[in-house]
Amino acid sequence: MPAVTNASERLQPDAPAPGDRSADEHGGIAPDVLAAAARGDEDAWREIVRAYGRRIYALAKSRLRDPELAEEVTQSVFATVAGKLGGAGYEERGRFEAWLFRVAMNRVRDAVRRARREHRGVEDAASLAAGAVEDRAERIELDRLRGALAMLGEADREVIELRHHGQMGFREMAELLGAPVGTLLARHHRALRKLREMMESDEMHGGAA
């Protein structure tokens, strides 16, 4: 690990170094593709769907724990975004990813609220489908991690899910959440530590058996 100079830097797992374009490459859609999508170009939309579809879906599924509902929410997000991008609803040129994820998060929150109103559990549904992870030990491990994730507070969980399920960079997250990058990095690290402690505690109590 390279020498670190301050706490903020130490906590930056993907802080963009000079010349590091990785954050732009994390699903960033070129302006000409967005312009073509706004005109209804099918290839442009195919690219946007390929770049973001499963990331939004994973985010929704992590929170809703229902594959069908997660897909329904994802479809609703893309229908909305298509309508707004083609019309006058999109004002944030250059920040498409943050805008898209904001729409997605709002839809997911609405779906969670609706599920609670209808007294449907969103946290206790089935574990990962066997097809998603072939290795049984790995599946058990990931299920434990999912269980721990569900016990995090809202703000911590949000950062974890945006980062690991939605594959957002911290800069994009900062735009989305309106918080400084350093704050989000610290929150991410704190959430990871909480998860680690929960996992260790679970192991001590035989959760891995």
Next chain:
Amino acid sequence: MSAHEHVTTHDRTPEDVRRVAAGLDRLGAAERSSADAGFEARLMAAVGRGLAPEPIPFLRARRLPIALGGLLAAAAALALAVVLWNPTTPVPTTPGGNGPIVAVVSFEQQVEDVLALLDGSDTVGDLYLDASLVGDDVSGSWVGTDDATLGSLLEEGTL
């Protein structure tokens, strides 16, 4: 892994949480790959719906079929014709020629009644019913005439 997938850089994650970060990366990847092969095609269909939205359901429900619209127009025309025809009917008078027995509803009032009918009617059946009631109202102008007068009118064949 798609062209846009990237490996989260948990290798740059602080040492103490690296293992859990790696686990979360694998969890996220498992969730992303859990959607089936037709997932993107269904999203494209959703995009199509977003680009060309269907009419809002309640607006669509209020839209009448063309045939029904034609029927409504015909019924309205019929109702109007019934009302317009009535003032041309000779106003009954008493045998002594002392003027009308009962004041028939004025033409202006009848037009207003028809307009009110058209506003309030939702179906062809309603219009027919309302049109027949207008006829009844006009005929009902005889109501209130005393029996003796009515008797003499009947004898004359006026009624």
